[in-house]
Amino acid sequence: MIPKSPESANAGRDIREATWRRKRVRYLAGHVIVKFKAPPPDSDQTARTLTEGIAAELEGRVKRYPRHSGRAVIVFDPETNVLEVVKRLSGRSEVEYAEPDLVDSAQIIPSDTRYVDQWSHPLIDSEGAWDLQTGAASVVIGIIDSGISTSAAGALNHPDLDVPGRYVFGTDFVDGGVPRDLNGHGTHVAGIAAAESNNAQGVVGMNWASPVYVCRTLDVNGNGSSADFADAVEEIVDYAVANNLHAVINYSGGGPANLTKQAACQYAQARGVLLCAAAGNDNGGPVIWPAAYSTTIDNVIAVGSTDANDSVSSFSNVGPEVTVVAPGRGILSTMPTYAVTIPAALNYDSLDGTSMATPLVTGLVSLMWSRHPSFTYGAIRNCLTSTAVKLGPGTFNNAWGNGRIAAEAALRCGDLVFPTIFTLFTRFTIFTRFTRFTLWTRFTRFTIFTLFTRFTPFTRFTAFTRFTVFTRFTRFTRFPVATRFFDPRERRVAERFVRVGSSVFELRETEIRRFEELKSAESDLQKAGVRYLHELASSNRDELAATLNYSREEVDVLLKLSKQLLSTLSER
Amino acid sequence: MRGRGHRIVVQFKPPAERAGARVVPELCDEIRAITSGTLVRPPTATGRAVFQIPPSSDLDQLMHRVRSLEFVGYVEPDVVDRAQ
Numbered sequence: 001m002i003p004k005s006p007e008s009a010n011a012g013r014d015i016r017e018a019t020w021r022r023k024r025v026r027y028l029a030g031h032v033i034v035k036f037k038a039p040p041p042d043s044d045q046t047a048r049t050l051t052e053g054i055a056a057e058l059e060g061r062v063k064r065y066p067r068h069s070g071r072a073v074i075v076f077d078p079e080t081n082v083l084e085v086v087k088r089l090s091g092r093s094e095v096e097y098a099e100p101d102l103v104d105s106a107q108i109i110p111s112d113t114r115y116v117d118q119w120s121h122p123l124i125d126s127e128g129a130w131d132l133q134t135g136a137a138s139v140v141i142g143i144i145d146s147g148i149s150t151s152a153a154g155a156l157n158h159p160d161l162d163v164p165g166r167y168v169f170g171t172d173f174v175d176g177g178v179p180r181d182l183n184g185h186g187t188h189v190a191g192i193a194a195a196e197s198n199n200a201q202g203v204v205g206m207n208w209a210s211p212v213y214v215c216r217t218l219d220v221n222g223n224g225s226s227a228d229f230a231d232a233v234e235e236i237v238d239y240a241v242a243n244n245l246h247a248v249i250n251y252s253g254g255g256p257a258n259l260t261k262q263a264a265c266q267y268a269q270a271r272g273v274l275l276c277a278a279a280g281n282d283n284g285g286p287v288i289w290p291a292a293y294s295t296t297i298d299n300v301i302a303v304g305s306t307d308a309n310d311s312v313s314s315f316s317n318v319g320p321e322v323t324v325v326a327p328g329r330g331i332l333s334t335m336p337t338y339a340v341t342i343p344a345a346l347n348y349d350s351l352d353g354t355s356m357a358t359p360l361v362t363g364l365v366s367l368m369w370s371r372h373p374s375f376t377y378g379a380i381r382n383c384l385t386s387t388a389v390k391l392g393p394g395t396f397n398n399a400w401g402n403g404r405i406a407a408e409a410a411l412r413c414g415d416l417v418f419p420t421i422f423t424l425f426t427r428f429t430i431f432t433r434f435t436r437f438t439l440w441t442r443f444t445r446f447t448i449f450t451l452f453t454r455f456t457p458f459t460r461f462t463a464f465t466r467f468t469v470f471t472r473f474t475r476f477t478r479f480p481v482a483t484r485f486f487d488p489r490e491r492r493v494a495e496r497f498v499r500v501g502s503s504v505f506e507l508r509e510t511e512i513r514r515f516e517e518l519k520s521a522e523s524d525l526q527k528a529g530v531r532y533l534h535e536l537a538s539s540n541r542d543e544l545a546a547t548l549n550y551s552r553e554e555v556d557v558l559l560k561l562s563k564q565l566l567s568t569l570s571e572r
Numbered sequence: 573m574r575g576r577g578h579r580i581v582v583q584f585k586p587p588a589e590r591a592g593a594r595v596v597p598e599l600c601d602e603i604r605a606i607t608s609g610t611l612v613r614p615p616t617a618t619g620r621a622v623f624q625i626p627p628s629s630d631l632d633q634l635m636h637r638v639r640s641l642e643f644v645g646y647v648e649p650d651v652v653d654r655a656q
Contacts, residue, residue, distance in 0.1 A: 145655070146655060183655065217653075218653075218655050222654055222655035223652050223653070223654055224652065224653045224654075224655075225579065225622075225650045225651075225652065225653075226581065226650055226651045227579070227581045227613060227620065227622045227650045230581075230620060231613070231620075234617070238617075252655060253653040253654060253656055254654070254656060255651055255652055255653035256651045258648050258649070258651050259581075259583070259646050259648055260581045260583070260648065260650070263583070263618070263620075267618065278656035279656075281656050288656075353656050354656050355655060355656040358656075
């Protein structure tokens with residue numbers, strides 16, 4: 001944990017300027033980031049000892065030991081020529097790269113007084129994420145739990161959970177009326193996902209601004225009915241659909257499987273709503289439901305728990321259903337302003353559990369959707385899992401799933417391409433927020449995707465493709481496609497292409513002389529200036545009959561044959 | 573498996589799959605008659621209802637009888653979830 005202190009607001013930091021890689025950069029004096037290569041399997045040297053050895057050799061000290069990614073920070077005397085040290089380190093065989101610790105633009109550091117105790121946010125890079133997004137009104141966070149802190153009269157009464165209009169009261173399926181929290185669990189969960197933030201008091205929520213819809217299904221003892229859960233899911237989903245919102249539902253509860261819960265998850269899935277559910281706290285037992293539906297219903301995200309040292313919490317359940325893990329031990333959040341069942345302090349306290357890890361993921365998902373409103377739930381889930389930090393060898397583990405969430409990387413994921421195949425020959429590509437799905441082949445050189453690019457049904461790029469603009473109108477046409485070719489190194493004659501169905505062919509592939517079926521008419525057609533199949537297929541019957549001096553019936557046969565051949569060609 | 577008291581969840585088949593022209597309240601009445609229970613939650617838009625069964629009754633046997641009704645998709649105990 002990096003505790004927040006007055007100094008951490010950048011005051012007093014020694015920042016220098018220099019030219020590095022032909023650019024003027026600002027960096028922290030004396031700080032060097034070193035990324036180590038993975039040690040050979042037979043090596044008895046750990047990344048820790050390696051870092052210490054190098055630091056001692058160069059008269060520095062280790063400020064941050066390597067994490068799973070192999071990245072460490074070594075600090076030298078501020079007057080040390082950092083760029084020289086970087087150069088020396090880069091030359092070492094065990095170092096993948098070394099670089100000065102460049103100063104980014106100021107990050108948002110929340111002003112909340114208890115933020116220093118929220119160790120989970122620096123660990124998952126929340127500050128970087130908040131630089132990008134703090135929550136949009138177009139995403140609703142559904143909390144299905146034991147309710148939220150309210151006064152006896154039913155008014156929101158927690159200083160970190162009382163923004164007028166932000167928290168929407170859903171149904172209290174336990175007692176009816178306002179979903180007042182009598183257990184404490186729901187208020188804690190709501191605070192982790194969406195406490196008011198940067199308000200100079202209390203704690204920080206993962207999402208600072210998106211609306212929160214609260215339903216109560218867990219009673220005073222933390223027990224809840226599966227039918228109530230299903231009703232609450234449907235209520236939140238219906239609310240999101242009616243208001244044209246993306247929705248992510250948090251359910252920090254669970255139990256045995258049943259069809260009711262399964263049907264509720266499928267109801268949300270059919271309407272593009274994500275459901276984050278706790279994996280359970282049975283000390284490594286099997287994942288409970290509804291979280292365990294994550295392998296069969298793909299809008300369900302099962303969340304396990306980790307500790308401050310990025311190890312999976314001992315209480316966290318394990319299994320192939322675990323989607324991701326997030327900090328869940330010693331999590332500080334909001335508690336009701338009155339005494340409840342959970343023996344905790346009023347207003348704020350720390351709790352353990354996969355219940356606490358789940359709303360962190362829910363909050364993150366809501367930020368991702370705020371940043372990328374055009375994403376489907378599948379894309380959000382892909383980004384969440386693909387950017388998660390792997391906590392051991394391999395890409396998946398029953399204990400940590402696809403990894404521990406990484407907030408900033410998850411938000412930036414939408415800026416990248418997915419799914420993507422880059423090959424040896426891919427040169428330069430610009431992707432916009434609208435890029436959805438594209439297939440690149442070895443011949444792709446330069447492509448711009450525009451506002452209108454949705455799904456490009458191309459099957460082939462050829463050796464001659466240099467520069468292509470796809471517009472909304474590029475779909476199905478018999479005419480040569482709007483393809484321009486550009487190569488700054490040479491002037492070349494533009495080749496022409498023709499689109500048939502969903503395929504693009506080089507023009508020569510549709511030459512009439514290539515088709516045996518048209519052999520008898522080939523010379524006549526050539527004289528008439530008809531050289532390609534698509535030209536023949538789109539010819540006017542009467543004009544062609546007059547030009548070729550054929551009967552209309554004979555031309556009909558030719559036209560029909562050419563269309564059949566085109567059809568066959570496009571189906572290959 | 574822990575059930576919430578003696579509560580059962582009954583999922584009605586979609587109207588198109590139900591024979592006859594009976595409306596949902598009639599179907600609920602039939603289930604109530606079979607189970608001697610009370611309707612806790614009337615059917616939702618997706619056709620799911622919750623009934624409270626007398627504690628003295630045999631839950632498995634009652635569920636078997638309800639399951640055999642032609643308009644019932646499935647019936648199961650209302651299992652209890654716990655805060656984690």
